[in-house]
Amino acid sequence: MQDFAASFVYAAELLLSGDPELWAIVLLSLKVSLSAVAIAALIGMPLGAALAVARFPGRGAAIILVNSLMGLPPVVVGLLVYLLLSNAGPLGVLQMLYTPGAMIFAQVVLVTPIIAALTRQVIEDLDAEYAEQLRSFGVSRLNSVPTLLWDGRYSLLTALLAGFGRAVAEVGAVIIVGGNINHVTRVMTTTIALETSKGNLSLALALGFILIGIAIAVNAALGMVKVTATRSAYA
Amino acid sequence: MLRRTFMSLMLALVAAAGFTATGANAEDRFIVVQSTTSTQNSGLLDYLLPMFKEKTGIEVRVVAVGTGQAIKNAQNGDGDVLLVHAKPAEEKFVAEGYGVERFDVMYNDFVIVGPANDPAGVAGMKDVVAALTKISEAKAPFASRGDDSGTHKAEKRLWKAAGIDIASASGDWYRETGSGMGATLNAGVGMGAYIMTDRATWISFGNKGDYEVAVEGDDKMFNQYGVILVNPEKFSNVKAEDGQAFIDWLIGDEGQKAIAGFKIEGQQLFFPNAGAGNS
Numbered sequence: 001m002q003d004f005a006a007s008f009v010y011a012a013e014l015l016l017s018g019d020p021e022l023w024a025i026v027l028l029s030l031k032v033s034l035s036a037v038a039i040a041a042l043i044g045m046p047l048g049a050a051l052a053v054a055r056f057p058g059r060g061a062a063i064i065l066v067n068s069l070m071g072l073p074p075v076v077v078g079l080l081v082y083l084l085l086s087n088a089g090p091l092g093v094l095q096m097l098y099t100p101g102a103m104i105f106a107q108v109v110l111v112t113p114i115i116a117a118l119t120r121q122v123i124e125d126l127d128a129e130y131a132e133q134l135r136s137f138g139v140s141r142l143n144s145v146p147t148l149l150w151d152g153r154y155s156l157l158t159a160l161l162a163g164f165g166r167a168v169a170e171v172g173a174v175i176i177v178g179g180n181i182n183h184v185t186r187v188m189t190t191t192i193a194l195e196t197s198k199g200n201l202s203l204a205l206a207l208g209f210i211l212i213g214i215a216i217a218v219n220a221a222l223g224m225v226k227v228t229a230t231r232s233a234y235a
Numbered sequence: 236m237l238r239r240t241f242m243s244l245m246l247a248l249v250a251a252a253g254f255t256a257t258g259a260n261a262e263d264r265f266i267v268v269q270s271t272t273s274t275q276n277s278g279l280l281d282y283l284l285p286m287f288k289e290k291t292g293i294e295v296r297v298v299a300v301g302t303g304q305a306i307k308n309a310q311n312g313d314g315d316v317l318l319v320h321a322k323p324a325e326e327k328f329v330a331e332g333y334g335v336e337r338f339d340v341m342y343n344d345f346v347i348v349g350p351a352n353d354p355a356g357v358a359g360m361k362d363v364v365a366a367l368t369k370i371s372e373a374k375a376p377f378a379s380r381g382d383d384s385g386t387h388k389a390e391k392r393l394w395k396a397a398g399i400d401i402a403s404a405s406g407d408w409y410r411e412t413g414s415g416m417g418a419t420l421n422a423g424v425g426m427g428a429y430i431m432t433d434r435a436t437w438i439s440f441g442n443k444g445d446y447e448v449a450v451e452g453d454d455k456m457f458n459q460y461g462v463i464l465v466n467p468e469k470f471s472n473v474k475a476e477d478g479q480a481f482i483d484w485l486i487g488d489e490g491q492k493a494i495a496g497f498k499i500e501g502q503q504l505f506f507p508n509a510g511a512g513n514s
Contacts, residue, residue, distance in 0.1 A: 181267075
């Protein structure tokens with residue numbers, strides 16, 4: 001398969017050439033997916049933690065639901081968000097369709113269950129460890145959420161990374177709500193889909209390698225944060 | 236907790252809305268055109284749109300999907316202009332009040348491409364109905380778009396003209412990919428199937444393998460493109476003035492000349508014919 005080797009070289013050339021179009025696409029990918037993960041974390045983490053510590057009827061069902069939503073098909077989410085944002089839909093007045101905002105919206109829907117479900121697991125384990133102690137200080141279950149989240153912050157990084165991985169890699173949702181418009185909503189994955197459909201397989205694969213490189217860079221950056229932070233905490 | 240979740244949700248919406256606002260500057264003048272993959276994949280729009288922007292300052296944002304989906308999106312008011320190639324569906328779109336008026340823009344033609352070993356022996360044929368009959372008799376694999384696009388509609392018309400019931404062969408030698416032209420070409424080349432494609436996409440396609448044009452030149456394979464302004468009376472968000480400016484440019488002298496001037500590997504891909512029988 002000479003395609004693979006050629007694509008590797010191609011990817012390196014593309015990166016080194018500093019092609020402004022490529023960088024704009026890479027930046028938009030990062031902007032959209034990082035924004036989506038940030039918003040999804042704001043929603044998903046408190047939600048997941050609450051689910052971990054709260055006791056209410058139907059809790060088991062709620063947990064199963066959140067866990068299942070981790071497997072939401074991106075194309076279905078894209079379709080739902082499209083129908084919401086369409087000019088014929090209830091949120092049409094926002095004029096958000098075919099903008100990066102719409103892509104963030106769709107990715108938030110995709111990523112929130114992942115972050116919530118993983119947070120729930122992490123916090124439930126921590127709660128099992130600290131519940132007695134926290135109760136002895138008179139902290140109620142729900143009021144222990146901030147403490148538990150803070151305590152589990154390094155483990156929760158994994159939840160963020162899982163969410164980011166999902167967001168930056170999906171194409172089904174963003175291509176529907178973003179429209180893959182050149183210079184406006186074209187991101188890495190939609191570019192790869194487009195180049196594949198043009199039969200430019202080595203260019204598509206080269207872009208794929210760059211996308212994997214971005215994912216590695218983001219993971220490494222967060223990994224560094226974790227290492228430095230734990231080190232200083234125990235120094 | 237409920238309140239916090241609610242606050243987060245609000246925050247999310249505000250942030251997303253803020254992003255939209257910064258993403259589209261107020262002075263950005265743009266229209267959204269719902270179009271087909273063939274005009275985008277061939278590079279035609281990348282060639283035309285900068286010229287139009289230079290002249291008018293209007294940016295054209297293209298959503299390139301199959302004709303079926305493009306029409307559906309336009310029926311939801313998601314776009315200012317529709318540029319597709321399925322005349323009956325376009326006329327229906329206008330008749331139902333979704334569009335203002337339909338204009339012919341240009342044409343190209345469909346071709347049937349096949350592997351060099353030509354299992355059905357159709358290479359060099361001109362009569363497309365006879366060629367399809369031969370393919371069905373040989374049960375040679377045929378990859379169809381199967382996505383209700385303009386190309387798919389045209390292909391179905393041709394099978395019907397040949398009197399062949401393709402539904403019964405579906406999954407056997409007749410394979411519906413349910414995807415765009417490029418994806419269908421990739422799949423068809425991979426399985427050694429005959430494929431009907433518009434010539435523009437074929438010429439600019441980069442993964443041809445040993446494939447060649449087998450059947451071409453039949454009048455039945457004529458592929459007309461039309462342009463329609465989405466009805467602003469139906470959807471108040473439609474930018475009628477700028478959309479009409481784009482249509483006027485496209486079917487005017489300048490746009491028509493530009494279309495004729497678009498070549499890949501020395502071949503002209505689209506042939507302007509505005510004013511030749513508008514409906």
